[in-house]
Amino acid sequence: MSHKVIVPIGPYHPLQEEPEFFRLYVEGEKVIDIDIVIGYMHRGIEELSEHKHFDQVTFLVERICGICSTSHPFAYVNAMEDLAKIEVPERALFIRTIIAEMERLHSHLLWLGLAGHFIGYNTVWMWSWRYREPILDMFEMITGNRNHYAMMKIGGVRRDIRDEDIPILKKALDDLLPAVDMFKGAVMDDPVIKARLKGIGILNKQQAIDWCVVGPTARASGINIDVRKDDPYGAYDRVDWNVILEKDGDIFAKTIVRILELYESISIIRQCLDKMPKGEIDANIKDIPPGEGIGRVEAPRGECFHYVRSDGTNQPIRHKIRAPSYMNVASNKIAAVGGTISDAAITLAAVDPCYCCTERLTVLNSATNKKIMNGWDLIKLSQKKTEKLRKDLGGGDKCKI
């Protein structure tokens, strides 16, 4: 008879930077099921943003996540510009694109380092974080801060890129290119990394579609999905670049997608610096009309979505955020199950999870103290709400809803 053992990982575990809790059900070495408990990072940002001025929300959503800290404000200002039908100056669009791509560079290098750390290649960690430093220096030069750049603004950007900074930025990109070449060689040719990552944590195309994964996780499974191409924002439709696709869906493919995306990002930044027109960087917006708007951005981890509704006052009355890790984390249920415990660490990390982005709300049933709600519970809850609404509206069978 087989013996089922639960291996808890977290919430404070040396493996993870962020507190989150995995429960691995194992039989011998094999993982047969996995539970993911989140909620350690919930800060109530959606609710907070409904009590702040439209301009202040830009800074608040920046603090959702420190790694994709320009994707959230970018999606938010896209939503606001959709709401108020604002024409953004051309130069501002290019500056936004440059900042977003620089963020992708530093985020992918960061993930590469952490992935190296997880499989026991601390050298990869140290090297990739070393090459990440010059990008952070460029951020400091352009925006004034290493992280949390505060560049986005409704209708434009806050700071211009000075002409004398452009050659320095170009030189930093030139210096980064040999490093990316080295990483590509190190990962693609190393037999140990290949043996360790190939065929592990497979998420095939159909599973990827079923579990609605986005970003590099989906592109590694062969799904051609990228908001930058599908619904161009910023200046992505004015530059020439390719969507990187792999078809294996294992961790090796996810690594390759991220490394090859570094090349695309460098190319996009170079083209933007060359094509950037002169002129205004801000549309000087005064009032926000009532209405609703959506904004989508391809964050380093996938599609980031913001919805804002305004009633004509200076605060949003509803602000909905959906971060990419929300979908990607759930796909661990497929990718990690069936593997061994020793592969679980890298499999859980392979989707580049970002829990502080993800944690918007946890549902707790206070009556039964049941933490997980299944589909039937949700339907019951929904029916109860309708009933309550019906009662509140003067109730009974006379009410027509």
Add this chain to the structure above:
Amino acid sequence: MNLKLKALTKSIWVFHAACSPCNNCDIEVLDVLTPRHDVERFGIALVGSIRHADVLLVTGVPNYKTKERLKRIYNQAPQPCLVVAVGNCACGRIMFKDSYNSPCAVDEVVPVSAYIPGCPPKPEAIIAGVVKLIKKLRGQK
């Protein structure tokens, strides 16, 4: 200076507890270990368990879920254990103080020995904060 204090300030081992931060302070804490700053030169290392640690590094604003765990982690630590609050959130909750899921600041849960403000603090600032803490422990000005 007694032996315990001397041993404590010689090579500080750090346990890092993230209490619903935005990840940025955590990344900067890791950044301090990587080649540009490399504090492992001075014997400062991140450890996997609080039972091995001399310093508890806290980032972020505790929420209802992490508050209890932070308290438990602190109680598990071998004494003397110093607490360093990294980042504006840990120092004073800044923009999250009105949130429904932010019951208290870090220093209301555990006694904090050093505050390192910044959003996020630069790696240099984190190193400077730790150096100040060591100097204070040794009784130097």
